[in-house]
Amino acid sequence: MAYRSWLGEHVQQMLDLELTGEQLDQFSLYYRLLMEGNQKLNLTAITEEKEVYIKHFYDSLTLGAQLPLSEMESVIDVGTGAGFPGIPLKIAYPHLRVVLLDSLKKRVLFLQELVDHLHLKSVESLHGRAEEVARNRSYRESFDLATARAVAKLNILSEYCLPFVRVDRWFAAMKGPDVQEEIRGARGAVQKLGGKSIQSLSMSLPENMGERHLLLIQKDRPTPRSFPRKAGTPARKPLS
Secondary structure (H helix, E strand, O other), rough: OOHHHHHHHHHHHHHOOOOOHHHHHHHHHHHHHHHHHHHOOOOOOOOOOHHHHHHHHHHHHHHHHHHHHHHHHHHHHEOOOOOOOOOHHHHEEEEEEEEEEOHHHHHHHHHHHHHOOOOOOOOOEEOOHHHHHOOOOOOOOOEEEEEOOOOOHHHHHHHHHHEEEEEEEEEEEOOOOHHHHHHHHHHHHHOOEEEEEEEEEEEEEEHHHHHHEEEEEEEOOOOOOOOOOOOOOOOOOOOO
């Protein structure tokens, strides 16, 4: 109960957004189901309740402090894993249509059950590789926001994510403290994929839980049809 209240207070301070009791209950249930699923699937190394609330739930919602999520309609979370940041964003901004994309079938099945238990509407849990799904006309250049918290470098993530983004909309990569070398190495790739310059925003998580960087890329022209390259190529031969 303590962290449920903590999240409500801190989200209101950060976003000027008041989470309802129902939304806070959804976060509580999310934590419980995550811990149950983690026993079978190894979904997260972070299991202590306080850390989950800060490093997963609160961290996911920091996107709302930098992007006009209330004005957006659709989000694709690429490499979503246990649903971060896609599910916290959906709970806090229930109007959003959210696609949770992951390449591991077992994780997608967990996400489908999680979404059902949380009674979330307009959420699709999708099994596939970003390089293949981004060539599907139903998904290509169809989203206001693509997000990724994956450990891949920014030049690789950009090839996975920018093809999903509408022109004039956003790709947001959520990163740890050391990003400058990644940014330098990704500028050429971002340009090739239709993105503008990379904005880097730093923040500290509450309770001394670490430093974060949010890397924002706005798309200013369509991604060339040659991207993304076939599955496995972006990671094996990153763009420069």
